[in-house]
Amino acid sequence: MDHLAEPVGASRAAIQHHYDVDNDFYALWLDETRTYSCAMYEGEGDSLERAQARKLDYIARAAGARGARRVLDIGCGWGGLLTYLAREDDDSELVGLTLSREQRDYVEAVSRGRLDVRLEAWEAHQPSEPYDAIVSVGAFEHFARPDAAEQARVAGYRAFFTRCRQWLRPGGRMYLQTICYDRAERSQFPEFFRESVFPESDLPRPHEVLAAADRRFHLVELRNDAADYARTLLDWRTRLWARRREAAALVGEDVVRHFLKYLALSQVSFHTRTTGLLRLTLARADELLVAPPRGAEEAS
Amino acid sequence: MQAPSSPPVSEQAIQRWLVDQLAEVLAVPPGELRVDRSIFELGLDSAAAVGLTDELAEWLDRAIDPALVYDHPTIEALASALARTSGAP
Numbered sequence: 001m002d003h004l005a006e007p008v009g010a011s012r013a014a015i016q017h018h019y020d021v022d023n024d025f026y027a028l029w030l031d032e033t034r035t036y037s038c039a040m041y042e043g044e045g046d047s048l049e050r051a052q053a054r055k056l057d058y059i060a061r062a063a064g065a066r067g068a069r070r071v072l073d074i075g076c077g078w079g080g081l082l083t084y085l086a087r088e089d090d091d092s093e094l095v096g097l098t099l100s101r102e103q104r105d106y107v108e109a110v111s112r113g114r115l116d117v118r119l120e121a122w123e124a125h126q127p128s129e130p131y132d133a134i135v136s137v138g139a140f141e142h143f144a145r146p147d148a149a150e151q152a153r154v155a156g157y158r159a160f161f162t163r164c165r166q167w168l169r170p171g172g173r174m175y176l177q178t179i180c181y182d183r184a185e186r187s188q189f190p191e192f193f194r195e196s197v198f199p200e201s202d203l204p205r206p207h208e209v210l211a212a213a214d215r216r217f218h219l220v221e222l223r224n225d226a227a228d229y230a231r232t233l234l235d236w237r238t239r240l241w242a243r244r245r246e247a248a249a250l251v252g253e254d255v256v257r258h259f260l261k262y263l264a265l266s267q268v269s270f271h272t273r274t275t276g277l278l279r280l281t282l283a284r285a286d287e288l289l290v291a292p293p294r295g296a297e298e299a300s
Numbered sequence: 301m302q303a304p305s306s307p308p309v310s311e312q313a314i315q316r317w318l319v320d321q322l323a324e325v326l327a328v329p330p331g332e333l334r335v336d337r338s339i340f341e342l343g344l345d346s347a348a349a350v351g352l353t354d355e356l357a358e359w360l361d362r363a364i365d366p367a368l369v370y371d372h373p374t375i376e377a378l379a380s381a382l383a384r385t386s387g388a389p
Contacts, residue, residue, distance in 0.1 A: 237363070
């Protein structure tokens, strides 16, 4: 069932602007799992396919999603991670949320009902039972609008973590992967991204993510793998460049030119550490933590 | 080694091409461009640097890593790096 409530971050129209281009177009340059997020490379000669498989495995371990009975993927894209998990345990309940109709239709068709994919914003999600693991990869970038002040942005992120905590069973884990601003300030970032790549979306700074998760989750691991994203983007762009004529036949030359530019600018922004790539492993705070008693403060 | 689809372009030719392109983008006479200064200090922004990579790719008929300009930010260093990766003398 569709939940038509508009999300707090980027609207459906804004998400569909980017992701509803054409599924066949993305298939030309993404790996076969259509994983549209940063991979995890090892060594010089590594391939995009192996790096994406390694990333899926890393996420499954980090979130404790391997063999888990109920898993939620917030911003599931073309379902790469849920499909990966479905092979591991056929009794599991794998739920994905996306705002892209093309993605939802694709996952429903290829999974033949195995995956429960919903055209639904996280704000509208109401699970029937708690989840054992929650993952969210490349969605957090869309949770704040560019005109929001820091306080409002963090409040929005905090609402997200509060809901995730409620949806997890005690002891459950969450994996979050998001692009962040690193060396650059918001004002120094190319307008091109906000105007024509991801309208209505804005990136967090690392401290905003941590502040928002604080007391809802314990931080288990935090990595900044900007170099991995630069390499992923180079691999995507090299593939798209090689197949640019086929791509133009599908979506037109202007769209291909736009994507080549966006992939190159994104790569450069990770290469120069203008942006970073955060991978967070979080453990549910089983008691909502409150300030320590006075005595503890004095002792420290 | 795989044979290139088109004959390699010499380092000198690449440098001349870069000077001409950048002179046009930065709106300065080609003779005034210093080949040993960072093109970002000369006024190129990231969008223009990526544009330059695209023009290069079309001209050389091969994919060019957009980060190459950032790792070799002067005209002479970039020309040298491009010549090395294309097997030119």
